[in-house]
Amino acid sequence: MEFRDNKAIYLQIAEYVCEHILLGKWNTDEKVPSVREMAVELEVNPNTVMRTYELLQNKNIINNKRGIGFFVADDAIANVKSYRKTQFMDDELPVVFRNVYLLNIGFDELESRYNTFVKETFNP
Amino acid sequence: MIKINNLNFGYRKNQLLFKNMSMQLSTGHIYGLLGKNGAGKSTLLKNIAGLVYADSGSMDVMGYDPSKRQPALLTEICFIPEEFYLPSIKIDAFVKANAAFYPNFDHPYFTALLAEFDIPVTQKLIDMSYGQKKKVIIAFGLATQAKLVIMDEPTNGLDIPSKAQFRKIMASALTEDRCIIISTHQVRDLDNLIDTVIMLDENSVALKASVEEITNRLCFKRVKELDDKVIYAEPSLAGYNAVMQNFHQEDSKLDLELLFNAVLAEKNKLKPIFN
DSSP states (O other), X not given: OOOOSSSOHHHHHHHHHHHHHHTTSSOTTOBOOOHHHHHHHHTOOHHHHHHHHHHHHHTTSEEEETTTEEEEOTTHHHHHHHHHHHHIIXXXXXXXXXXXXXXXXXXXXXXXXXXXXXXXXXOO | OEEEEEEEEOSBTTBOSEEEEEEEEOSSEEEEEEEOTTSSHHHHHHHHHTSSOOSEEEEEETTBOGGGOOHHHHTTEEEEOSSOOOOSSBHHHHHHHHGGXXXXXXXXXXXXXXXXXXXXXXXXXXXXXXXXXXHHHHHHHHHTTOSEEEEESTTTTOOHHHHXXXXXXXXXXXXXXXXXXXXXXXXXXXTTTOSEEEEEETTEEEEEEEHHHHHHHEEEEEESSOOTTEEEEEXXXXXXXXXXXXXXXXXXXXXXXXXXXXXXHOHHHHHHHHO
């Protein structure tokens, strides 16, 4: 995994876990890699992975079964989506809005671009 | 695990390297020890390991005074120096002569580490390259299962694949009862491995804070223009890489090089933020 240089590592690891859940690589009730396994794979401090897992636990994306490890939570996909939506709205959308404003892009132009994008990408 | 209290140390009587240095280190962490050349990183590590003695003040490592060099403490310290000498013998003879000093020495783990580091085990130590020797002593040091692991510039001399292996090995070597201290100039080799930064400057500890504490209080980001919120900045392609106080709870990624330069340049502005 390549880390980007503008976002806290523990949040990038959270994205990595969320991505695996959304793509169906890790399913509900399946065990996620232990803190140590994840730290070794990503070459990061185990305390950083622990911070990620605590965050994902708070978001009800994974849960901790004492003595066994961390598992994908029941409503993980829905919770990942709502967590990512908040992040998108708070962090990414303002950047897009800034450009939309500076470049005088109209909403009707955006809408038709958006519709073409969805058609080409998701219903080819 | 380590309590340093009002430590004064100098190689010459009238020239102190550390003045009233105090610090505590605990288990379960990988500490990154940073500082300019000559700031005393290696000297601090040697004080902790009992290789040099303080002029005054106290040093407590796991309840022992390291300068007394008691065997019960020495079996729990693994010290990987930057410069070292290895004799003209093969690895098995080296292990036979040295592993006996460490009651918990883990032979299968040592063998696994040598394999992971791709070490030619039948070659004499003296004929190996600097990087290979370094990997042998790192493997030996970790296999001692010592609770205190001290490494002085461990990634110097390691080739590119070995650095990645080293990071993986260190990530798995950190346990709740272990304390790992790594001094380095190669911050990019280790920046995701360190959870607490210790920076030495001007005879003392200029900063000691966890990555979480640092990024809670400071924000590292690219800005187009400088304003009075910026504590320290360096020009970059798209403006400036800046350090500023983190007023809006932004979660930025710690830039260790930028932090290092900020501490050297703007000590007075940073001090109150961390107190």
